[in-house]
Amino acid sequence: MTIYIALLRGINVGGHNKIIMAELRSSLEQLGLHNVKTYIQSGNILFESDEAEELLQTKIQDKIKEDFGISSVVVIRTAEEIQQIVSQSPFSNQEISEAEQSCKGECLHVALLPTAPSKVNSDLFLSFTNERELSVIDGRDVYLLFYDSIRNSKLGNNLKKLEIPATVRNWKTLMKLSNMVEELKH
Numbered sequence: 001m002t003i004y005i006a007l008l009r010g011i012n013v014g015g016h017n018k019i020i021m022a023e024l025r026s027s028l029e030q031l032g033l034h035n036v037k038t039y040i041q042s043g044n045i046l047f048e049s050d051e052a053e054e055l056l057q058t059k060i061q062d063k064i065k066e067d068f069g070i071s072s073v074v075v076i077r078t079a080e081e082i083q084q085i086v087s088q089s090p091f092s093n094q095e096i097s098e099a100e101q102s103c104k105g106e107c108l109h110v111a112l113l114p115t116a117p118s119k120v121n122s123d124l125f126l127s128f129t130n131e132r133e134l135s136v137i138d139g140r141d142v143y144l145l146f147y148d149s150i151r152n153s154k155l156g157n158n159l160k161k162l163e164i165p166a167t168v169r170n171w172k173t174l175m176k177l178s179n180m181v182e183e184l185k186h
Contacts, residue, residue, distance in 0.1 A: 001034065001048040003079035003184055005177055006060055007112055008043025008072045009167035017070045019043070027067045031059055035184060039176055043072070044169070046180050053078070057114065073165040075112045079181040085110055086171075086178045090136040091145050104149040106170035111142035117162040125161040128154045142166065 011017050021038040024045070028036050033047040033056075049056060053076045060074045077085070089096070091108065099107035116139050117125070125142075129135050132147040133155040142159070150156045150168070159166050169177075 001050055003046065003048050003181055004053070004056065005077050005079065005082050005181070006043075006045040006047070006056070007075045007077070007167045007169065008045070008064070009075065009165055011043035011070070011072055012041040017072065019064070019068050019070065023067075024064075027063055028060065031063055037180065037184070039180060040173070042169075042173075043167075044173065044177055046177065046184060048184075073114065073167065075114050075167050077112065079185070082174065082181060083178050085141055086174050088138075089171075090138065090143050091134065095134070095145060099145050099147045102147050104151075106150070106172065107146050108171035109144040109146070109150055109168050110171070110174060111144060111159055111166040111168045113140045113142065113162065113164045113166050115164055116140050117164050121162045121164075125155075125158055128158045128161070130154070144168070 011019055021041060025036045025038055028045065028047065033049050035048045037046045038044060057074050057076050061072065064070055064072055096108055117137065122137050126135060126137065133153050134145040135155055136143045144150065144155060146153055
């Protein structure tokens with residue numbers, strides 16, 4: 001069985017699209033997903049399944065719409081993909097350390113996309129980078145490093161230029177998900 005991580009977009013943010021995680025776990029277990037676990041309230045779900053990513057994405061989106069009345073984009077990664085994301089950060093330890101010293105809040109984030117953006121849209125998005133807001137696009141993953149804050153950043157506000165819905169997670173969340181994958185494997 002494959003270990004997957006489903007990342008829901010816009011769940012329990014600012015009092016909107018509220019879903020209780022225990023109810024979400026129960027709902028997804030009804031789809032036949034195994035070992036369903038959630039992490040924090042923003043819609044991070046670990047589970048095991050033999051089904052393909054594309055089918056799971058559709059089934060989970062439909063189930064959330066059916067059970068909770070919420071249309072949420074679901075981005076799925078395998079355990080290996082999550083571990084690759086955290087092990088292959090394109091930013092140096094020095095860059096991250098410098099950003100951490102000046103950033104208000106978390107400095108390192110990854111925007112996860114259901115599909116890779118086009119070259120044209122990637123280039124347009126990357127044109128908003130500057131010395132205080134850095135980004136590297138690696139397939140379906142967009143690494144973001146902020147020296148100030150993701151809030152009100154030009155780069156963060158222009159993710160829509162990729163023309164693909166993204167869900168953003170900070171580095172601590174991705175590290176925790178990676179650790180949860182390891183626990184599930186053992």
